[in-house]
Amino acid sequence: MTVVTNNKWIGQRTIRPDGMDKVTGRAQFAADTNMPGMIWGKVLRSPHAHARIKSINTAKAEALPGVKAVVTARDIVDFPIDKGAVMLGIQDMRWMCRNVMAREKALFPGHPIAAVAATTEAIAAEACKLIEVDYEVLPFAIEIEDAIKSDAPILHEFNKFEGKPSNIAGRIEHKKGDLAEGFKKAEIVIERSFTTRPVHQGYIEPHACLISVAPDGKTTIWSSSQGQFMVRAMTAHLTGIPQSDIRAIPAEIGGGFGGKTIVYLEPLATLLAKKSGRPVKMVMTREEVMRATGPTSGSKSTVKIGATKDGKIVAAHGTFYLQAGALPGSPIRGAVGCSFTPYDIPNLLSEGYDVCSNRSKVAAYRAPGAPIGAYAVECVLDEVAEALKMDPLDFRLKNAAKEGTKAAHGPTFQRIGYIETVEAAKASDHYKAPLGKLQGRGVASGFWFNAGGESSAQVNITEDGNVVVTTGHPDIGGSRAGIANICAELLGIDYRRVSVLIGDTATIGFSNLTGGSRVLFASSIVVTQSTEQIIKTLRERAAKIWEIDPEAVKWEDGAAHPVSPNAGQFPPLTLKDLAEKAPAMGGPIGAGVQLNTTGADGGFGTHICDVEVDVDLGIARVTRYTAVQDVGRAIHPGYVEGQLQGGVAQGIGWALNEEYIYTKEGKVDNPGFLDYRMPVCSDLPMIDCIMVEVPNPKHPQGIKGVGEVPLVPVMAAVANAIYNALGKRFYALPMSPPKVLEVIDAPETRQAAE
Amino acid sequence: MTELRYLAPNSLDEAIKAFAAAGSAGRILAGGTDLLVQMRAGVVKPGLIVDIKKIAEMTKIEQTADGGFRVGAAVSGMALHDHVSFGKVWPGVLEAVNLIGSKQVQGRASAGGNLCNGSPAGDSVPAMVAAGAIVTVQGPDGRRELPVEQVPAGPGRTNFKPGEILVSFTLPPRPKGSSDAYLRMIPRTEMDIAVVGLGVSLTLKDCVCTAARVGLGAVAPTVLLVEAAAKALIGSTLDEAALNAAAAACSAACRPIDDKRGTIAYRTKVAGVLLKRTTAIAAQRAKGN
Numbered sequence A: 001m002t003v004v005t006n007n008k009w010i011g012q013r014t015i016r017p018d019g020m021d022k023v024t025g026r027a028q029f030a031a032d033t034n035m036p037g038m039i040w041g042k043v044l045r046s047p048h049a050h051a052r053i054k055s056i057n058t059a060k061a062e063a064l065p066g067v068k069a070v071v072t073a074r075d076i077v078d079f080p081i082d083k084g085a086v087m088l089g090i091q092d093m094r095w096m097c098r099n100v101m102a103r104e105k106a107l108f109p110g111h112p113i114a115a116v117a118a119t120t121e122a123i124a125a126e127a128c129k130l131i132e133v134d135y136e137v138l139p140f141a142i143e144i145e146d147a148i149k150s151d152a153p154i155l156h157e158f159n160k161f162e163g164k165p166s167n168i169a170g171r172i173e174h175k176k177g178d179l180a181e182g183f184k185k186a187e188i189v190i191e192r193s194f195t196t197r198p199v200h201q202g203y204i205e206p207h208a209c210l211i212s213v214a215p216d217g218k219t220t221i222w223s224s225s226q227g228q229f230m231v232r233a234m235t236a237h238l239t240g241i242p243q244s245d246i247r248a249i250p251a252e253i254g255g256g257f258g259g260k261t262i263v264y265l266e267p268l269a270t271l272l273a274k275k276s277g278r279p280v281k282m283v284m285t286r287e288e289v290m291r292a293t294g295p296t297s298g299s300k301s302t303v304k305i306g307a308t309k310d311g312k313i314v315a316a317h318g319t320f321y322l323q324a325g326a327l328p329g330s331p332i333r334g335a336v337g338c339s340f341t342p343y344d345i346p347n348l349l350s351e352g353y354d355v356c357s358n359r360s361k362v363a364a365y366r367a368p369g370a371p372i373g374a375y376a377v378e379c380v381l382d383e384v385a386e387a388l389k390m391d392p393l394d395f396r397l398k399n400a401a402k403e404g405t406k407a408a409h410g411p412t413f414q415r416i417g418y419i420e421t422v423e424a425a426k427a428s429d430h431y432k433a434p435l436g437k438l439q440g441r442g443v444a445s446g447f448w449f450n451a452g453g454e455s456s457a458q459v460n461i462t463e464d465g466n467v468v469v470t471t472g473h474p475d476i477g478g479s480r481a482g483i484a485n486i487c488a489e490l491l492g493i494d495y496r497r498v499s500v501l502i503g504d505t506a507t508i509g510f511s512n513l514t515g516g517s518r519v520l521f522a523s524s525i526v527v528t529q530s531t532e533q534i535i536k537t538l539r540e541r542a543a544k545i546w547e548i549d550p551e552a553v554k555w556e557d558g559a560a561h562p563v564s565p566n567a568g569q570f571p572p573l574t575l576k577d578l579a580e581k582a583p584a585m586g587g588p589i590g591a592g593v594q595l596n597t598t599g600a601d602g603g604f605g606t607h608i609c610d611v612e613v614d615v616d617l618g619i620a621r622v623t624r625y626t627a628v629q630d631v632g633r634a635i636h637p638g639y640v641e642g643q644l645q646g647g648v649a650q651g652i653g654w655a656l657n658e659e660y661i662y663t664k665e666g667k668v669d670n671p672g673f674l675d676y677r678m679p680v681c682s683d684l685p686m687i688d689c690i691m692v693e694v695p696n697p698k699h700p701q702g703i704k705g706v707g708e709v710p711l712v713p714v715m716a717a718v719a720n721a722i723y724n725a726l727g728k729r730f731y732a733l734p735m736s737p738p739k740v741l742e743v744i745d746a747p748e749t750r751q752a753a754e
Numbered sequence B: 001m002t003e004l005r006y007l008a009p010n011s012l013d014e015a016i017k018a019f020a021a022a023g024s025a026g027r028i029l030a031g032g033t034d035l036l037v038q039m040r041a042g043v044v045k046p047g048l049i050v051d052i053k054k055i056a057e058m059t060k061i062e063q064t065a066d067g068g069f070r071v072g073a074a075v076s077g078m079a080l081h082d083h084v085s086f087g088k089v090w091p092g093v094l095e096a097v098n099l100i101g102s103k104q105v106q107g108r109a110s111a112g113g114n115l116c117n118g119s120p121a122g123d124s125v126p127a128m129v130a131a132g133a134i135v136t137v138q139g140p141d142g143r144r145e146l147p148v149e150q151v152p153a154g155p156g157r158t159n160f161k162p163g164e165i166l167v168s169f170t171l172p173p174r175p176k177g178s179s180d181a182y183l184r185m186i187p188r189t190e191m192d193i194a195v196v197g198l199g200v201s202l203t204l205k206d207c208v209c210t211a212a213r214v215g216l217g218a219v220a221p222t223v224l225l226v227e228a229a230a231k232a233l234i235g236s237t238l239d240e241a242a243l244n245a246a247a248a249a250c251s252a253a254c255r256p257i258d259d260k261r262g263t264i265a266y267r268t269k270v271a272g273v274l275l276k277r278t279t280a281i282a283a284q285r286a287k288g289n
Ligand SMILES: Cc1cc2nc3c(=O)[nH]c(=O)nc-3n(C[C@H](O)[C@H](O)[C@H](O)COP(=O)(O)OP(=O)(O)OC[C@H]3O[C@@H](n4cnc5c(N)ncnc54)[C@H](O)[C@@H]3O)c2cc1C
Pocket: B027, B028, B029, B030, B031, B032, B033, B034, B035, B036, B037, B052, B073, B074, B099, B100, B101, B102, B105, B108, B109, B110, B111, B112, B113, B114, B115, B116, B117, B121, B122, B123, B124, B164, B165, B166, B167, B191, B192, B193, B194
């Protein structure tokens, strides 16, 4: 497919449709909705990291004046372990039902035990304290090493690994070639082990919802999530209310990054609303968010790479252990499947272990698992390149995956843009810029699968000849702006005449959640098809008016024009003209399309990072950063750059400061943004973006997902830059000042410097 | 549910009366950037809040007859920043106060609140200690004055008597060749809490340091006045040996804890590094005065 360069709206930095509402405070986030008669829900959470729940007595709480309802696990639909998996997307409802409310055991500090609804938040909180829980406190394990020891406390006795009760809940592997043979050919082999800490998605808006259940069971949910249909389905599963009785209305979302792809509050609030007969509102505090909602996994990995002296990688082996948290389901697929994918490696084994431990269940975080794996692989590649005395980008070029390369996770690539990203990085001013004292430069690449999946759209022409598009995916990355650009382009009208809305579960067809970098890819397909149907209708209407053959009508610049043999015979009929004539000419004009979209192409990125290290304080600061990515086609370049910059910012936080810290009792010791240090603006340089456009041949506009790739290479790029500055390798994240200083001050470093 | 009363009296006497009468249930509110956060977190649950921002003396910055400054306890960081001459005379104190939080926080946060909050990591406190500030406090038994370093009693605690309110800071006049500076180590660049904070005030005469004070924060239960460091600087030309000795004195003064914000080893080392860097800045400034 060739790139269309004369587009009027596609590729323009149009004003974002949600911008005005957001900057004026008019946007309705989940906590902004209120209802008459509304009461407040609060959650009682486990103080223990691991405890059997022997009994729960809610009598005193229920007796407190102002309390309207109390729910416990008894009220939630059980999905018994022995009945087998009940999958909803990638989530097993057996784990979801135990995550929203502890059943047999409390599995982490912060695990919900009961929920109360009362006339005020303070009464609800007071009532939580009156609930008597008899716990049998059990030993716990949080870190992977502790959880996989032979005598580790077992979270789930039913779970067996290699025949024995274990905290290892699953293993996957991707294999290619013959590993042993491959390493035999290697002239240079480097093997290193790495650890990373759990890090939170850090969305600014805490989880919140307002739920009303009518006496006839009709349920309305206002909440902030990455998928109103996911909210509906999970709430239906966990409460027993049929999906047809639930209307889930997506609020404007204040960030999700994957963390809002599961429910926490909605089933509890629904049950409280049902029991009390009153609308129930629940809003998490930041502390609750940090203690009880998914960060991504902490990890422990070992990566071994072998290459020949001429710089060809002949074998690679990666072993990735990822913390699942309290219930199975860590993103091992991302770590195992993405880490080696930028490279054409003939002999490969990539294996991953899903490890349960006594902390909150992980949730998706931007390219789940992939950044963890890439960190290890890309750091080892840097060492191999150094050992080979090769430029790290040349080394990557020499081994780059390209059209025809078979990836270990299955696909044989068609046209991909990895090489282009490395070449663009090499050609950039940044890569050539000189470095000063105590400054260093690092590079790293990354891959993410991207996704398609179910999407629905309805495109309607208003009576005054403008356009309303409704889609079903919450917009967390600029999809409304992208859709407006595409629809305006196809119709040949000003993009301001296109309004794009996110429908609720009752007003638009099923659309899979916003995740996997799928949204613009998938929804633009259904919007394109809907718009093409509309254009067909418009041409037919014009033909009818002109009494000519529809084939003799073309749609251009927002109007129907007669073509040969009638060219020039009739003045064009604009969208406005045809909309006005619609009642007499066949009725309303609109079209809807629902599809399970396919054809998503993976995305590749290559990053360049410069750091400067304050060697007396151990502070590494990123001074310059360039993210190069194959973005397919940048429908709205400003938003694409925003995705790249946002991913990099999160990665720099992960690399340098973000981490969960626990007390001796296993509680999160830094459950707020003061001590859980995400970067602030002044911590970051302007992040430069180079967008490489290799259009996806299987998509009408050439779109590839762009939102997740930019987090994948960052930690390795930063680590490699710090090495370049200091001559010292780091094998653990975060590279925070005390840890950096410790390495700088280690006797062997001092000696080496002398 | 306990009831919460709010008073915003115009006079100090009224404030003291109400505050003293409320006993341990009373809380003074200056900018509220600590108090309101603590209330929201449920750490403190006052029955009475006495807002002191309507008391003229509390929000005034005045030059004293001898050329020093008196700064009201509730003066916001922004107001201090906007004062015509304060920052020229006490750039270190000003930069410490202005480091607190963000622009938004600066509009409210006060040096008085920073001190009375009792955090060993409060940014303005080491700078005030280095400056040799004297605080005026007033309670049911009248007024008294004490050196600023005698105010903190431990994390979250002060040596004030029941019913006493901090009224103002008095900073001494500056001899020629004097200046000050404050630096803190934070992992980020702003919106963070000091892992170590260090203020230096000094006077140079013909390149020789004739007077110095060093305040050190976040390395002990209270902010410290490090006299040994000052002694190492005084009489020297701030040469390497003197700086090394002063840095060693700061490291030796540390009695830190290992916590989520920093290790003992890290804090101890950083205290020395900051002494050298802060002294260099103060000396540079002093040379211009
Ligand atoms: C986002 C944010 C960032 C922050 N960043 C920093 C930072 O970088 N560095 C830092 O040091 N601090 C920081 N803080 C903490 C806080 O802003 C400072 O400690 C500030 O100086 C407190 O001043 P205040 O006037 O708001 O105090 P308040 O909250 O009004 O009072 C603090 C305490 O002192 C008592 N008190 C106040 N005035 C008097 C008085 N005159 N007499 C007796 N008792 C009194 C109050 O009762 C209360 O216990 C931050 C806070 C926030 C919210």
